[in-house]
Structures are given as C-alpha cells and as structure tokens.
Amino acid sequence: MTQLALVIDLNVCVGCQACVTSCKEWNTSGSAGPMGDQDPYGADPTGTFFNRVQTFEVGEFPNTETVHFPKSCLHCEDPPCVPVCPTGASYKRKEDGIVLVNYDKCIGCKYCSWACPYGARELDEQQQVMKKCTLCVDRIYDMTMAADDRKPSCVKACPTSARLFGDIHDPESAVSIAIRESGGYALMPEWGTHPANHYLPRRKTRIKIHDDELERADNPLKVDRQLPRPAMNEPTLDDVTTW
Amino acid sequence: MHPAFSVIFLTTLIGAAQGLFLALFTAQSYAAFKLLPQPDAHAFYGQGSLIALVLLVAGLGASFFHLGHPERAWRSAAMWRTSWLSREVIVLPGFMGVVFLYGLAHWLNWHPVLMILPGELPVDPTAILGVAGTVLAFALFVCTGMIYACLKFLAEWHSPLTVINYILLGGASGFSLAAAFAAVTAPELVSFLSGWAVIITLLGWVGRAASLYRNARLKPKSTLQTAIGIKHPKIAQKAQGFMGGSFNTREFFHGQSVEMLRGVKWFFLIAVFPLPLVFLLSGMHGGAGLLAAAFTVQYAGLLAERWFFFAQANHPQNLYYRCIS
Numbered sequence: 274m275t276q277l278a279l280v281i282d283l284n285v286c287v288g289c290q291a292c293v294t295s296c297k298e299w300n301t302s303g304s305a306g307p308m309g310d311q312d313p314y315g316a317d318p319t320g321t322f323f324n325r326v327q328t329f330e331v332g333e334f335p336n337t338e339t340v341h342f343p344k345s346c347l348h349c350e351d352p353p354c355v356p357v358c359p360t361g362a363s364y365k366r367k368e369d370g371i372v373l374v375n376y377d378k379c380i381g382c383k384y385c386s387w388a389c390p391y392g393a394r395e396l397d398e399q400q401q402v403m404k405k406c407t408l409c410v411d412r413i414y415d416m417t418m419a420a421d422d423r424k425p426s427c428v429k430a431c432p433t434s435a436r437l438f439g440d441i442h443d444p445e446s447a448v449s450i451a452i453r454e455s456g457g458y459a460l461m462p463e464w465g466t467h468p469a470n471h472y473l474p475r476r477k478t479r480i481k482i483h484d485d486e487l488e489r490a491d492n493p494l495k496v497d498r499q500l501p502r503p504a505m506n507e508p509t510l511d512d513v514t515t516w
Numbered sequence: 517m518h519p520a521f522s523v524i525f526l527t528t529l530i531g532a533a534q535g536l537f538l539a540l541f542t543a544q545s546y547a548a549f550k551l552l553p554q555p556d557a558h559a560f561y562g563q564g565s566l567i568a569l570v571l572l573v574a575g576l577g578a579s580f581f582h583l584g585h586p587e588r589a590w591r592s593a594a595m596w597r598t599s600w601l602s603r604e605v606i607v608l609p610g611f612m613g614v615v616f617l618y619g620l621a622h623w624l625n626w627h628p629v630l631m632i633l634p635g636e637l638p639v640d641p642t643a644i645l646g647v648a649g650t651v652l653a654f655a656l657f658v659c660t661g662m663i664y665a666c667l668k669f670l671a672e673w674h675s676p677l678t679v680i681n682y683i684l685l686g687g688a689s690g691f692s693l694a695a696a697f698a699a700v701t702a703p704e705l706v707s708f709l710s711g712w713a714v715i716i717t718l719l720g721w722v723g724r725a726a727s728l729y730r731n732a733r734l735k736p737k738s739t740l741q742t743a744i745g746i747k748h749p750k751i752a753q754k755a756q757g758f759m760g761g762s763f764n765t766r767e768f769f770h771g772q773s774v775e776m777l778r779g780v781k782w783f784f785l786i787a788v789f790p791l792p793l794v795f796l797l798s799g800m801h802g803g804a805g806l807l808a809a810a811f812t813v814q815y816a817g818l819l820a821e822r823w824f825f826f827a828q829a830n831h832p833q834n835l836y837y838r839c840i841s
C-alpha cells in the first residue's frame with residue numbers, strides 16, 4: 274500500500290514561509306473553492322491556511338537555537354479525525370493514504386478538528402466547511418504537468434529543499450531513506466495516530482580538519498630545509514604556495 | 517475549548533427532557549405496581565410528554581446553530597458505525613418520536629390491554645412505549661456523553677465520569693422539573709418525584725465532584741517536546757505563523773481569566789447542587805413555587821456547568837499556539 278507523505282527537514286528549514294504562500298496560492302485558485310480571508314488588510318486579519326510555519330527557540334540564552342517548524346495535516350496512518358466525522362465527509366484514501374474532506378458533504382460541525390491533536394484542520398469561515406492539507410492531490414496526479422511539477426506546491430517552492438515528498442511505504446523512496454538514515458520522527462507519538470509526515474531533526478554540522486591537511490609534512494622545500502614563501506602567517510593566494 | 521452556546525443549550529435542554537421523560541415513566545411504573553396512586557394520565561403524562569418534547573425540539577434547534585451547513589444536517593446520520601455524533605443524530609429523533617407517541621397515547625387515554633403479565637399486571641401501549649423511551653433516553657445520554665468521552669486527547673473528557681455525569685445531571689434536572697410539574701398537575705406524586713430528584717442531585721454532586729477532583733490532578737500526556745519532537749527542557753514559542761487570529765486560536769481557547777473560570781465553577785457547584793436541594797426538600801410537600809425555583813436554579817447552574825465543562829478541556833493543539841509573534 275502506498276502512503277504518500279511529506280518529510281520536513283528541520284535542519285535546513287529557514288522559516289521563509291515560501292511553502293505557506295505557495296500552498297495558499299495553489300489551493301485558493303483550485304476547483305475546490307477559495308481559502309477565504311477575512312479582514313485581510315484590517316487590524317485583525319484571519320483566514321484559512323493549510324500550512325503554517327511556526328518558530329521556536331530551544332535552549333537558554335546564549336546557547337539557543339531557532340527552529341522553524343512547518344505544520345500541516347500529517348495524513349496520519351490511523352487518523353482519529355476520520356471515524357468521528359458523522360457524515361463521512363472526512364475520509365482516508367485507500368490508494369495513497371491521503372486524508373481528505375469532501376467539501377460537498379461536510380456540515381461544518383467541527384467535530385473532526387476536536388479529534389485532531391495537531392490542530393491541522395481549520396474551518397473556512399467563508400465556505401463553512403472543514404479544510405486541511407490535501408497533499409495537492411489535484412497536482413500530483415495531473416498528467417498534463419511535467420513530471421517534475423507533479424509534487425505538492427510547498428515542496429516545489431521550498432528554496433532549501435527542506436520538504437521531501439514520496440511514499441513512506443516504499444523502503445527505497447527518498448523519503449523512506451531520509452527517515453531511516455537521518456532519524457526521522459513523528460509528532461506526538463503518544464497518541465498512536467502514526468502520522469505519515471515525518472520530521473528530520475536538527476543535526477550538528479562539524480568537520481574535522483587534520484593538521485596535515487593544512488600543512489604538508491612532505492613539502493620538498495621543507496625537506497631541503499627551506500621555508501616556503503610567503504610565510505605561514507602572511508596573506509597568501511591559494512595555489513601560490515603551499516606549506 | 518471554546519464553549520459554544522449552541523452545544524451548551526443542546527446538551528442541557530435534551531438532558532432535562534430525557535430526565536423528565538424518565539421521571540414520567542418511573543411514576544407510571546410505580547403506579548402500575550400500585551406503589552403510587554394513579555395520577556390523571558391525560559394531564560400528567562400527556563402534558564408532561566409535551567413539555568419534554570418542547571425541550572427536545574428547542575435543544576435540536578439550538579444544535580443547528582453549531583453547524584456551518586445546517587441544511588446538510590441529514591447527512592450526519594451516515595457514519596453511525598464509527599461516530600458517536602452520528603449515533604446521537606439517529607437516537608435523538610427516535611427518542612423524540614417515542615416521547616411524542618407516549619404522550620399522545622396518554623393524551624387520548626388510549627389504554628387497550630395488550631397482554632397480562634404474571635401478577636395481574638396489564639400491559640398497554642404506553643407501557644411498551646415507556647420502556648422503549650427509557651432505553652432510548654439512556655442510549656441518548658450515552659451517545660451525548662461519548663461524543664466527548666471518546667476523544668482521548670481531551671483528557672478532561674476522556675473518562676466514564678463524563679457519561680455518568682451526563683446521565684446524572686440530566687436526570688436531576690428532569691426529575692426536578694417533573695416534581696415542579698407534578699405540584700400543578702398531580703400533587704399526589706410530588707413527594708415521590710422530589711425525593712428522587714434529591715437522590716439524583718446528590719449522586720450528581722458526587723459524580724461531578726469526582727470529575728473535578730480527577731481533572732485537577734491530570735498530567736498532560738503531550739508536551740511541547742513531543743509536539744515538535746525536540747527533546748530539550750527549555751523550548752519557547754516565538755511565532756505561531758500568523759499575527760492575527762485563526763480557527764486554531766478561536767475554537768480551542770476559552771479566552772477567559774482564571775478568576776472567571778473559578779467563579780463559574782463555584783457558581784455551578786452551588787446552583788446545581790445545594791440550592792436546588794434546599795428548594796426540593798422544602799417544597800417536597802407541595803410547594804409548587806419552591807419546586808419551580810429548584811428547577812430554574814438548577815437549570816441555570818447546569819448552563820454554567822456545561823460552559824465550564826468545555827472551558828476546562830485543554831486541547832493538545834494549544835501547545836502549538838502559545839505566542840502570537
């Protein structure tokens with residue numbers, strides 16, 4: 274069985290909100306209807322988004338790290354939001370594991386949003402139906418698009434490639450490899466929802482440079498007991514001289 | 517959670533109606549076994565059912581204000597296999613239908629004997645409808661309670677006490693109403709009904725106190741650490757992704773001060789339990805005004821109780837919305 278999902282690399286997300294705006298642009302223009310905004314230029318703007326990027330500060334000053342945290346529906350493998358829906362408007366697709374809302378059936382009772390521990394669902398004030406990330410289901414199967422474009426809009430927009438998209442049930446997919454090899458994890462595992470989306474943790478990036486990588490031990494000048502010029506502590510151009 | 521008035525009125529109104537119906541049929545059963553005098557069926561059971569029906573219709577009407585698309589409400593009966601909300605949507609009209617027929621049979625004094633139970637006990641349609649209504653009344657309490665109790669993330673609700681309290685508090689207000697109603701239409705039943713109202717109110721007091729005690733000691737299962745998956749004791753949110761409000765900040769926060777919450781709690785703890793008990797005990801021997809006061813105070817208290825029930829529930833999604841920018 275296929276389970277499409279996003280894998281989000283918190284190590285490289287810079288919090289630029291490009292995924293937020295591209296998501297809104299793509300999905301508000303689609304056939305499913307607009308993602309309404311209320312009072313967009315007023316004092317208290319609000320509106321529907323499928324994807325939000327939040328920011329957290331981890332640690333204590335001065336040893337802090339800023340973590341940008343994109344959050345959208347995680348397309349849980351055991352979605353608690355689906356069985357509670359009284360109309361069957363919320364459903365999980367067998368063929369690819371995407372959790373969707375049928376806007377024509379939804380009565381806007383909000384019960385599913387209570388049953389999602391992640392706050393991934395938002396009631397659209399304009400259409401009065403429940404909305405959430407669709408994994409761009411209207412993009413990823415659109416054969417009129419170039420193969421490279423058949424990805425969720427957010428994935429295409431991310432300038433740092435922090436968002437990977439693929440089938441987490443295929444052990445050889447890029448997302449499965451990333452989860453396996455880079456310590457991918459799920460949010461709130463304590464509820465047994467088995468989110469399909471995973472996050473890759475922050476990693477410390479360190480390189481070890483050994484002395485002999487900066488200074489050759491077998492420099493022929495040194496073998497001849499001469500010092501290379503310019504001196505080690507003088508400014509040099511690469512390749513002009515080597516120590 | 518943000519307490520929605522539509523749901524507060526729905527649950528309290530239908531709870532009182534269910535309790536009232538149970539009170540009517542309890543009285544009828546006792547009378548059938550000759551443990552109570554037979555009241556004027558037309559007035560007491562017939563009009564009593566009408567009151568229950570009015571409350572049910574009012575509750576149902578209130579619930580429509582909760583929906584974004586009330587015109588599609590009929591669709592919500594579809595998923596009864598998995599959804600307690602769907603089950604409630606089916607049981608509620610079923611119960612209303614039975615209450616209607618039960619009241620109608622009494623109203624028309626339609627009492628053909630269908631069979632005789634051992635001990636010379638005649639069974640007429642109202643007895644059968646009464647049993648069906650009792651089953652449906654309890655089924656409706658269970659559905660309503662389970663809508664909340666089945667959400668495991670909302671620890672304050674995820675407990676059998678939620679269902680038990682829906683039964684007890686609905687029962688208490690219904691029996692209080694029945695006692696006040698009997699003071700006008702069937703004085704011989706007043707002490708019986710107010711006695712039961714006292715007992716159920718006392719049980720409700722114990723049940724609600726138990727859930728308050730439990731909720732005060734809950735330890736949230738989710739933390740900011742599990743929410744974003746970073747294992748560091750010090751995490752502070754700096755931005756939630758937008759500067760204005762969103763559905764997430766409106767639906768899941770009550771937005772009231774701690775003092776307000778505490779005030780509402782003490783108000784309902786007094787108005788639902790001790791005050792009605794005083795009125796019930798002093799009106800037990802026929803004080804219609806006192807019994808009406810008992811129900812009115814108790815119902816007002818239950819509105820506060822339900823408000824508090826929602827406000828107290830702390831949704832784990834709130835972990836993601838702690839700071840605006």
Ligand code: SF4
Nearest residue numbers: 346347349352354389
């Ligand atoms: S993240 Fe929430 S809305 Fe999405 S599938 Fe999981 S429970 Fe449902």
Ligand code: SF4
Nearest residue numbers: 358379380382383385
């Ligand atoms: S808001 Fe819509 S999708 Fe959600 S539970 Fe209600 S009917 Fe189902």
